[in-house]
Every structure is written in structure tokens, then in C-alpha cells.
Amino acid sequence: MPRSTVHRIVHRVAEEVVAIRHQVIHLPNTPEDLEAVCRGFAGLARHRAFLKAAGAIDGCHVRIKPPSGPDGQCYRNRKLFPSIILQAVCDHQGRFIDTYVGWPGSVHDARVLRHSPLYRRSMYPPPGHFILADGGYPCLQHPLPLITPYKRPVRGVGAQRFNVHHSRARSIIERAFGMMKTRFRSIFLQALEVHHIFVPHVITACAILHNICLGVGDIMAPEDEHEEDDAEDEGEHGLETVSGAPWRDQLSAEVSALEEKPGSSQRHPGVHEGHSARLNLPPFSKSAHTTPRAVNKSSLYKGYNGELPDPSTLDPKAVYADFKPGSLPLICTMYLSPDKPLVDSIFGKVQAGSILSYQHPPPTPDGFITQKDAPPFPKVPPEGYQLKPTDYICANKPGTAASPLTVCDFVAVTPH
Numbered sequence: 001m002p003r004s005t006v007h008r009i010v011h012r013v014a015e016e017v018v019a020i021r022h023q024v025i026h027l028p029n030t031p032e033d034l035e036a037v038c039r040g041f042a043g044l045a046r047h048r049a050f051l052k053a054a055g056a057i058d059g060c061h062v063r064i065k066p067p068s069g070p071d072g073q074c075y076r077n078r079k080l081f082p083s084i085i086l087q088a089v090c091d092h093q094g095r096f097i098d099t100y101v102g103w104p105g106s107v108h109d110a111r112v113l114r115h116s117p118l119y120r121r122s123m124y125p126p127p128g129h130f131i132l133a134d135g136g137y138p139c140l141q142h143p144l145p146l147i148t149p150y151k152r153p154v155r156g157v158g159a160q161r162f163n164v165h166h167s168r169a170r171s172i173i174e175r176a177f178g179m180m181k182t183r184f185r186s187i188f189l190q191a192l193e194v195h196h197i198f199v200p201h202v203i204t205a206c207a208i209l210h211n212i213c214l215g216v217g218d219i220m221a222p223e224d225e226h227e228e229d230d231a232e233d234e235g236e237h238g239l240e241t242v243s244g245a246p247w248r249d250q251l252s253a254e255v256s257a258l259e260e261k262p263g264s265s266q267r268h269p270g271v272h273e274g275h276s277a278r279l280n281l282p283p284f285s286k287s288a289h290t291t292p293r294a295v296n297k298s299s300l301y302k303g304y305n306g307e308l309p310d311p312s313t314l315d316p317k318a319v320y321a322d323f324k325p326g327s328l329p330l331i332c333t334m335y336l337s338p339d340k341p342l343v344d345s346i347f348g349k350v351q352a353g354s355i356l357s358y359q360h361p362p363p364t365p366d367g368f369i370t371q372k373d374a375p376p377f378p379k380v381p382p383e384g385y386q387l388k389p390t391d392y393i394c395a396n397k398p399g400t401a402a403s404p405l406t407v408c409d410f411v412a413v414t415p416h
Contacts (some may be wrong), residue, residue: 011198018206024208024215027097027124029056034126040092041132043103045169049254053387054125055097055147056132056173060086062101063191064199075196077105081190084199088207089131092169094176095214098124102200107125109136119144132170138269142242147251162252178222180210 028034034054041053066072066082075082083105089098100116113119122143125131130145140146150159151168181188185204192199213220340351 010194011201013200014198014205021204024211025096025099028091034129037091038129041169041172044092044172045165047165047255049251050132050165050169052129052205053093053132053147053169054129055089056170057087057089057113057137058114058134058170058173058177059136060088060177060189061105062086062203063195064196065191067196074106075104079150081105084196085109085112086203086207087116087175088176089118090173090176092172093214093361094172094179096176096212099202099204099207110138113137113144128274132166132173134170139244139248141244141247145244146245147244147248150248152251158252158256162248162255165255175222176210179220180206182222183210183213183220220249240269240385 004241009093028037037054038051042048042051044050045053052061058356061077061079061081061083062084062085063081064075066075077083083102085103085105085107087100087103087109088096090096091407098118100112100118103112103115118124120143123147130147133146133148134404135148135151137146139148147166149163149170154160176361187202187206342349343352
């Protein structure tokens with residue numbers, strides 16, 4: 001098939017798919033649909049404090065072949081490969097409800113957000129609701145309610161707990177990007193072989209097909225997870241008109257006041273949860289997250305914050321002196337068979353090969369240790385021998401000494 005024919009077919013199919021964009025990619029139409037989305041995010045976060053979350057937003061870089069000329073450098077992102085940014089908002093099932101694509105990769109996510117119709121029109125979410133975003137976006141209340149996690153280093157147990165629940169719910173947008181990339185490998189896992197002006201049409205068509213597949217139950221596990229943006233920069237400062245930090249503090253206080261047990265809330269059926277959503281994390285406690293004072297640390301006591309016990313308190317020799325090796329408790333046997341020999345350690349006699357035997361050997365005293373069976377030191381000079389001068393002399397001139405190893409040796413012994 002001629003290349004020009006393939007070109008026309010690709011463009012025609014992409015334009016036909018993009019034509020139905022508003023029928024497939026759209027915001028929740030009814031209050032019932034919005035309530036279902038909010039309940040889904042609360043299920044992902046596993047907390048009722050996120051019942052007002054109406055979406056998750058993030059940006060995705062799609063690799064392209066940059067145009068020639070000086071304008072091509074504008075498409076290089078912070079990872080130094082040319083790309084075009086796809087900004088998307090998804091619901092609790094990973095279905096895109098809003099997309100905005102076309103900006104070059106060098107533009108910050110906050111600037112893309114400021115020029116998007118979602119921000120300028122302020123039509124979604126409804127009052128009292130918010131959209132979850134990562135640290136690359138500003139925390140806003142107006143004109144677009146965005147709730148971001150607390151910046152690192154996170155201070156306070158309440159802020160840490162809030163970030164955990166926030167990450168569980170927000171990561172659905174990353175899994176949505178991952179599912180779309182896995183479904184269309186030839187488009188997203190290598191540079192697009194189309195003109196950079198036509199790239200937004202191809203990306204939008206893939207987002208539409210992604211929603212259609214999810215609508216018919218074709219859920220694909222993402223293999224290429226979207227990389228989380230580690231940047232904590234909030235981008236352009238002029239973007240934040242009304243800060244959402246007080247709202248975030250209120251949600252954090254609600255999370256701390258209404259802490260739920262893991263698994264107590266019902267999860268929405270059909271939601272593909274990531275690794276973080278499947279973790280049953282224990283409730284945070286103040287003692288578990290405070291930095292202990294200067295104490296002795298050991299690899300054997302990683303979970304112990306107090307002073308290490310004295311070795312004499314763990315010495316079982318006196319208590320189990322009358323026990324046979326086969327009947328000693330585990331503190332002595334260390335799960336080894338009774339035929340193992342006993343060796344010395346700082347705790348007394350322990351079995352050879354145990355942890356205590358090679359990590360806590362008996363202390364070595366200062367100075368030299370005399371070998372029990374070592375022969376006595378020889379007497380100087382040896383008995384029955386006498387010293388005689390050697391024929392070699394010491395000289396600085398090369399070649400004077402016949403044997404360098406015995407140049408300075410003036411011991412020539414012969415028996416009487």
C-alpha cells in the first residue's frame with residue numbers, strides 16, 4: 001500500500017474518532033453520576049474525608065519527533081526528550097472526563113493548567129468539591145479547587161496520614177495513563193511517526209478509545225506505570241488566586257479525627273487498585289514516628305528505640321546450666337540442631353554457626369595472646385654456635401655486593 005494512502009487513512013480515522021470526543025469524554029452529567037464518582041474516590045482513599053473528591057488530574061508526556069529548527073528545543077522536557085503534554089482528569093475508574101493536549105514538553109504543568117478550558121471556565125467540579133493533584137500543581141480553592149499533598153519534608157502525623165490517603169485516591173490517574181500506554185504501545189512507548197501538529201489528534205483519539213474499552217469492561221492492567229512527578233514546585237505563583245491550604249488543613253484534621261480501620265470502607269467494584277491501594281497500613285502513632293534520642297543502634301534491634309540491654313541479662317548459662325543441649329530453649333539453640341558444638345560468645349556458650357556466634361564473638365583483650373602449644377623463644381646467641389664475619393660488605397656502589405639478600409648479614413655460624 002502506498003505511503004500516501006496510509007497517511008490519508010490514518011488522518012481520516014483519527015478525525016472520525018475525534019469527532020465523537022464529547023460523547024465519550026465528558027464530565028458527570030447528573031448528580032447521581034457525580035455522587036458515584038465521589039463515592040468511588042472515597043473508596044480508593046479508604047476514608048470518608050474524600051467524599052467530595054470529584055476527579056484526579058495529572059500530566060503525561062508523549063514522545064514525538066521534534067520539528068526542525070530552533071522551535072524544536074521548546075519540545076524538550078525536563079527529562080531531555082521531545083514531547084507533547086497531555087493533561088487529563090479521570091474519575092474513580094480511570095475513565096477520562098476531561099483532556100487538554102498540545103503544549104510542548106518544556107512547559108510547566110501549572111502553566112498548562114492555567115490555559116486549559118477547565119481552569120478558565122471553572123465549570124467543574126461543583127461548589128464544595130475538589131480535584132486531587134500531585135505536588136507539581138498549586139493547592140487552590142478558586143477558580144479551580146485543587147487539593148495537593150503536603151510538601152516534603154512532611155511534618156506532623158496528621159499530614160503524613162493525609163498524604164497516604166491522598167496518594168491512594170490520586171494514583172488512579174497514573175494507572176489510567178499506564179493502561180492507555182499499554183493498550184497503544186506503538187504510539188506511547190516510542191516517538192510518534194507523525195507531524196507534531198497532528199499529534200494532539202492522535203492522542204485524543206487514543207483517550208477516546210481508552211474510555212470506550214473501559215465502558216465495555218475491557219480493563220487492562222498497566223505495565224508501564226506513569227512515573228510520579230517528584231517535583232514539589234508549584235510553578236507560576238500568579239496562578240494561585242485563592243489558596244486551598246486552609247481547606248487541605250481542614251481535610252487533614254477530618255482524616256485524623258475520623259481515622260478508619262484498613263478495609264472497613266467498601267471498595268467500588270471494578271476499580272483496578274495499585275500496590276498502594278492494596279496495602280493494609282496500620283494506624284499511625286506518635287511514638288512510631290518520633291525521632292528517638294541518641295541511643296545505641298544495632299542491626300539486631302532495628303525496631304527498638306530504647307537503650308540496648310546489657311549482654312549479661314541475656315546470658316542463659318546460669319539459668320540453663322543443668323539442661324542438656326537437646327532440651328535448651330530457642331535462645332540457646334537458635335533453631336539449630338543439637339549436634340552443633342558450642343562456642344564462646346559475648347553471651348556465653350552458643351551454638352556454632354548461630355547469629356550470636358559470629359556477630360557477637362567474645363571480646364578480645366588488649367595485647368598479645370600467647371598460644372598454648374607454641375614453642376619457647378630461641379636463646380640468642382644459639383648454644384653451640386659462634387659468630388664469624390661474613391665475606392660480604394655493604395657498599396653504595398651497584399655491583400659491589402654479590403648477594404643483595406645477605407649484604408647486611410654478618411652472621412656466619414659454624415659448629416665448634
